[in-house]
Amino acid sequence: MKILNKRIKFKSLQWQLFSRFFLILLVLLFVMGLSQYITTKNYLSKSKVKTLSAQFHNIDMKFLTQLSSTEALNKYGFIIMDKLVSINTEASIIDKSGNTILTSKDLSHSQLEENHHKDEEDKDKEKKTFSIPKLPNNDYTEILNQYGNLEKYFKLVQDENNNLHLVVWRKLGPINSPTGLIQLSTPVDDIEEILSKEISIYSGISILILILGTILGAAIFKRTLTPLSNMNKTLENITVAQLNTRLPENNEQLEIDTLSASFNKMLQRIETSFEKEQSIKEKMRQFVSDASHELRTPLTSIHGFVEVLLRGAAKNEKQLDLALNSILLESERLTKLVNDLLVLNRLDQNTEVKFEKENINIVIDEISPQLKILAGKRKVEIELENNIFVNINKDQIKQVIFNLVQNSIRHTNENNGIITLSTSTENIESNKFLVLKISDNGSGISEKHLNKIFDRFFRSESHRAREQGGYGLGLSIVKSIVNAHNGKITVSSELGKGTTFSLYIYLAE
Template sequence: MYKTKVQVLQERFHNIDFASLSKENMTDVTESDSKEILKNLWDKSMSVALIDKNGELLGKRSNADTPRDDNDGDDDSKEVTERKIEAIPVPILSKEEYINLFNEQGNLEHVFEIVKDKNNNSQLVVCRKIGDLDSPVGLIQLSTSIDDIDAILNREVYMHTSISILILIIGTILGLGLFKRTLKPLYNITDTVEGINVTDLDKRLPEENGQLEIDRLAKSFNIMFERIESSFQKEQYIKEKMRRFVSDASHELRTPLTSIHGFVEVLLRGAAKNEQQLDLALNSILTESERLTKLVNDLLALTRLEQNPVVEINKENINNIIQEVFPQLQILSKDMLLQLELKDDVIVYINKDQIKQVIFNITQNAVLHTDKKNGIIVISTAIEKFKDETFGVLRISDNGTGITEKHLSKIYDRFFRSDVHRSREQGGYGLGLSIVKSIIDSNHGEIRVESEVGVGTIFSVYLKMENNSSY
């Protein structure tokens, strides 16, 4: 808008012959010549002034001035007075400012200033040099009021300020509503999380809140709660298992220790002098100490197996291992029928000594739960597909009492016995199958059990037929 005003003022300079003015010295211009120049430039919407090279005012004319040849002495004095009252005075710059304009490069066609006149009104001022551009002899100054521009700008500022305030108010209202809608689910999540304790680990956050990020956050919290709940339940299970283990171990250790202590007291009271009583007491102490030693050794074996030791795995024929332990198994089974059904050359990758212990423990467990006279125990081998892999299978079955369905998941627990009295009479502590399970795991195999009460039990041990260095 300012540039448009500048262009209008610059157009007025086209009414002046600057070529003829450049040949004259401004100090020699007569008053009539000055008035003629001012008359040619003057317009009702602007004012004009002539400045000499010293920055002094030579002449001026504003919209308050009326040319004499236009009046003819017949003007209404009241109208002239009104125009003078409404007139805007010619803005006069300081000498220093005019001298600075003389020193500017070019004819000042792109230079303008906004100044305050004596009535404190804003005016736009442009100037043009007279004479040589490098050594001008004077300046012609044109100025016009910019109150209309100021009014437009003020109106624009007012309008934009009002719109900005309105947008701010609307934005605040919408923002508060949006924040409330966004933060409410977060507050609900916070309240739920803060209210969860050990007894409320099964609580879950709603995952359908209508907001993608909030839903993802709620889902992440629920996954975390599930892991915490699972870990807590696992910890509780381990604690309960440890408590039962300590209780069972204490009970099992107490029985032989009590027997040994009792027989020692009997000997101290004089039974040592009786050869028959002495022999009975010493044999009983020896038997109980052997049971105690076996229990401690089994516990130590379980502890070592649970520490994931490095097991030496070799290529072995499972049939040869069975044949090696078969004489011991016959002694163990006594009057029971012990049968072998072996498939030719079942080659597996195992630790030979550990698998011997597996065969002995499972067979011993079968002997303990099978009739002493009519019992039949079958040891067989085969090659079968299991979980999309080929395994060598060691299978030991009996026609004993069987295991109830509710006990099948507990048979590998320490000190677990489905028939407590019989096991204790035969010297069992419920550790044999726990050791078997740990050995099979360390050999990277699998063990499965099938049983029916009154029919019998089948243990199937699946052993790797291919070596894998990553095991």
């Protein structure tokens, strides 16, 4: 369990950010330290080069160019070195073959003391003993062949005791055909000491920075990621009953605020989907209950008449005729109910329907004879605007008109009822619509029922509707067909004066 917890901790965002921050800090400190080390070393080395080169000014350079033979080198070598050698500085004279003719070690100690007694600061210093560095003869030959008088030429060379020396040279004799070299060298142990102290100080400061960076970084990252932790806790506690919970979007961190906004949108979609699902389930439960009730009524009636016939009523012609007619009527009602349910089921499944460009006037003309027959003594008035084209499924729109007119027939007086069908066009928010209105002068619908009339099995006058053979599915089918056409249907009504259904469908381009 402990190992698992450690693995989880190492995979956490806070740990990964902190570890990468620590690594970046470590790399930066290393690069800064290395850069400072190289810069300091180069600076100190160049300073020593300048110091050594400055010692050549103690000698007349014209004098050096006049030493055109090895004998002259041997003759004046001590004089040259006596003027060049100082504390921690050694000198050598090399001939043109690369052989060492004379070194500062060949000078007596008394000569050196006498040469340096004027320098009060150097009196208190004890001259360190170092071997004089020596290069292979071929290297000296290459140096002699270098262009110029070697003013900027230097090397770091190890002596026989592996001590590192900074070495500079000047040519003796003519520059283009030198007879030898004079070599000055000084140990660089003081540079190493300075660099070692600098490394120690920088290492200590770096460790302190790493410790402070670790403490501050851990605190800063923890505080920075607090909104993310709070978001995680909030999301973990959200249940089905708390889908209305929202995450704060004012954390003053753009990424966290964006993530919170995304989660809130997702929660909104989930909440909406859940509410829609619950609504569908409730409607389905109510639908199954209502359908069961409506199916049971005709089935019970049919069952009752069959029992009557089996008990002997079949021998009575009048009773037989009455029972068979009743069974036929109830079976027709039952068939209509089942067909309506099948239509609604197909519409609910969003089955692909073929739409074609149609003239709505022609569609209404085709169905008007049937509508007038259904209306009986009621008056059917048709008021059509010329040539209105829409993309529709003709059969479905015919069913919409038929259902709406049939609904008006049920709720208007048989003798003085008036049903009006009218068409027009209307611009709504830069869109052009066909407006098909079906009005009647019937009993009307109460205001409290207007929002329910498209619900399945809803009937404001259930007894009258039952007598007329209605089950409250006609308007539900109308609503589903209109939705499938991306249209809209509205209703306005006044009790005792009548009802108007307005159907809106996009005009064809």
